Amino acid sequence: MVGTPVDLPEAAGRRFTDGAFTSALTVPDFAACLQMGLEPVGFVQGFCVMQWGWQGFAGPSTAGMGGMGYRSGPGDAGQGYSESWQCPHGFVSMEHRSWGQNFEQAWVEQAWATGFTAAYGRLIEEATALGAHGVIGLVDTSGPLGDLGVVEFRVQGTAVRVLDGPAPHEGRPWSTYLAGQRLAKLIEAGYAPVSIAAAAASVRVWASCVTGYLTEGTATAFAYQQVGAEIEQTAKAHMAVRRIARERVRAQLGGDSLHGASMTTSERELGEGDAELLCVLRGNRVRRFKAFDPMPAPRPTVRLL
Amino acid sequence: MAPEVDIRREMLNAARALGQAPSTATARMTSDLSIDEEFALHSIGWEPVELVCGVSLHSVPVGVWNWGQGEITPASAAYERSFAVATDRIHHECAGAGGHGVVGVHVEWAVRRHHIDVILVGTAVRPLGAGRVPPGSVFVSDLSGRDFTLLHAAGWAPLGLATGASFVYAPRRSMGAAMQQKSQNVELTNFTEAMYAAREAAMERMQRSALGMGGTGVVEVKVTEGPMEFAHHAVGFGAYGTVVRLVADTHRRLAPLMVLPLDDPVRSFDAASLRGK
Numbered sequence: 001m002v003g004t005p006v007d008l009p010e011a012a013g014r015r016f017t018d019g020a021f022t023s024a025l026t027v028p029d030f031a032a033c034l035q036m037g038l039e040p041v042g043f044v045q046g047f048c049v050m051q052w053g054w055q056g057f058a059g060p061s062t063a064g065m066g067g068m069g070y071r072s073g074p075g076d077a078g079q080g081y082s083e084s085w086q087c088p089h090g091f092v093s094m095e096h097r098s099w100g101q102n103f104e105q106a107w108v109e110q111a112w113a114t115g116f117t118a119a120y121g122r123l124i125e126e127a128t129a130l131g132a133h134g135v136i137g138l139v140d141t142s143g144p145l146g147d148l149g150v151v152e153f154r155v156q157g158t159a160v161r162v163l164d165g166p167a168p169h170e171g172r173p174w175s176t177y178l179a180g181q182r183l184a185k186l187i188e189a190g191y192a193p194v195s196i197a198a199a200a201a202s203v204r205v206w207a208s209c210v211t212g213y214l215t216e217g218t219a220t221a222f223a224y225q226q227v228g229a230e231i232e233q234t235a236k237a238h239m240a241v242r243r244i245a246r247e248r249v250r251a252q253l254g255g256d257s258l259h260g261a262s263m264t265t266s267e268r269e270l271g272e273g274d275a276e277l278l279c280v281l282r283g284n285r286v287r288r289f290k291a292f293d294p295m296p297a298p299r300p301t302v303r304l305l
Numbered sequence: 306m307a308p309e310v311d312i313r314r315e316m317l318n319a320a321r322a323l324g325q326a327p328s329t330a331t332a333r334m335t336s337d338l339s340i341d342e343e344f345a346l347h348s349i350g351w352e353p354v355e356l357v358c359g360v361s362l363h364s365v366p367v368g369v370w371n372w373g374q375g376e377i378t379p380a381s382a383a384y385e386r387s388f389a390v391a392t393d394r395i396h397h398e399c400a401g402a403g404g405h406g407v408v409g410v411h412v413e414w415a416v417r418r419h420h421i422d423v424i425l426v427g428t429a430v431r432p433l434g435a436g437r438v439p440p441g442s443v444f445v446s447d448l449s450g451r452d453f454t455l456l457h458a459a460g461w462a463p464l465g466l467a468t469g470a471s472f473v474y475a476p477r478r479s480m481g482a483a484m485q486q487k488s489q490n491v492e493l494t495n496f497t498e499a500m501y502a503a504r505e506a507a508m509e510r511m512q513r514s515a516l517g518m519g520g521t522g523v524v525e526v527k528v529t530e531g532p533m534e535f536a537h538h539a540v541g542f543g544a545y546g547t548v549v550r551l552v553a554d555t556h557r558r559l560a561p562l563m564v565l566p567l568d569d570p571v572r573s574f575d576a577a578s579l580r581g582k
Binding site for chain 1: 310312313315316317318319320321322323324326327328333334335336337338339340341343344345347348349356358359360361362363364365366367368369379382383386387390394418419420424426454455458559560561562563564565566
């Protein structure tokens with residue numbers, strides 16, 4: 001993650017010393033936290049508005065009309081995912097797509113990571129200013145801000161202190177998406193919340209001629225594919241974007257586990273087989289602090305009301 | 306009866322453990338199951354392993370959605386192939402991660418004008434401490450961790466996902482019939498018969514798929530049916546569910562305990578609603 005921002009609003013600093021706490025917890029979750037020895041100290045938030053910008057040509061590196069110099073195979077070392085497809089037809093016309101490529105859009109991933117970690121870092125800064133040990137019930141959302149062509153990242157949660165608990169490790173509060181009963185069950189199962197983990201992966205499909213024909217359903221003599229064949233290039237892009245998101249999140253885990261993961265994937269079709277895929281994976285990084293006691297077989301129940 | 310847990314002491318122990326490095330003895334796992342589902346799995350000696358997925362898209366040739374008669378075979382075949390390839394990919398990911406099966410699978414399938422997409426995402430699970438199995442032995446199921454536990458307790462096992470889909474044309478009415486029926490309360494038999502034709506073909510395919518896996522039944526069947534957004538004269542019927550087979554000597558009756566809650570239902574609150582969503 002980037003360095004913690006030191007831009008806590010002055011008004012927030014005054015509000016945190018008022019002596020009253022705020023919280024987004026429901027009443028049952030609030031009661032459950034008190035039972036666990038967690039004292040809510042404040043409702044904390046972090047925001048960041050990002051502009052998505054081109055950083056040089058966002059296409060495949062040195063790919064040209066003659067197919068010179070573009071990468072083949074699943075990516076050069078350190079360059080991210082990349083796969084390419086050659087046109088099987090020979091020269092058709094200047095407009096014919098002589099090659100296609102799937103490639104990872106690192107600039108999109110970096111923009112997402114910058115926005116998310118800035119918003120998350122600001123939330124942690126507020127929690128630290130409150131003297132919190134952790135943040136529970138985190139909610140993170142992102143979306144367009146009006147019609148400005150920018151994206152706002154929002155992270156919010158309830159900062160808590162563990163009664164008689166130690167100071168946060170390395171001065172940084174732990175965090176989790178869970179709250180209340182679900183957090184209590186996580187603790188009972190022997191897992192300690194470490195932090196939330198989240199990553200985004202973006203893959204661009206520059207469709208080859210065959211991919212374009214299959215996506216448009218155009219059964220021409222140039223297709224060289226059986227009718228109803230798999231759109232291999234797009235399918236591989238879908239698998240790759242999900243794999244990359246999982247690898248990014250796993251890299252954040254250290255030796256810990258990811259619990260309660262949520263994976264959302266969106267696709268923007270750009271026409272003629274071209275597409276842009278974005279996969280966001282988020283979850284709770286948890287650490288086992290005791291062995292899982294063998295659970296008795298649960299007794300099924302039927303509610304009469 | 307399970308011993309009482311001192312949750313305050315456990316929370317303190319958890320907070321202190323964050324100052325130590327994670328143990329290398331415990332396997333690292335990724336999972337989209339809830340903590341309740343993990344509890345249920347552990348009670349029958351299973352554990353989550355890794356989040357896995359399988360995706361496939363197959364092309365539908367241009368022109369197939371135009372007016373015609375009978376089944377739209379290219380669309381039905383594209384659906385079947387997409388499901389089969391996506392299932393094969395999730396099988397391989399599960400086996401590669403050391404899982405014996407996938408539970409809680411989110412099944413997404415979409416019929417677009419020129420391609421049919423199938424996306425499967427779930428958590429690979431295995432018996433505690435079990436070794437690896439080949440991809441062909443893996444089961445895939447959309448049952449939740451809780452339902453998988455109930456099935457297991459009753460002596461049944463999931464075998465895989467059975468699916469069937471059919472797309473058919475709704476035949477045109479004659480101009481005379483259309484004009485005559487325009488202001489009448491009348492059944493449009495062309496659409497009714499098309500729905501029945503699609504339904505029977507899809508259900509037969511799903512049953513055949515279940516029998517091919519050696520199953521005796523399909524549970525938790527989900528059905529999607531109706532005309533296509535882009536071609537209202539074409540109707541589709543899709544169904545999928547988990548194939549099950551009795552693996553115990555006999556079915557084990559669970560005898561649930563009847564309970565009468567004395568508290569009012571609690572209205573759940575989603576913090577995201579603070580943003581007006």
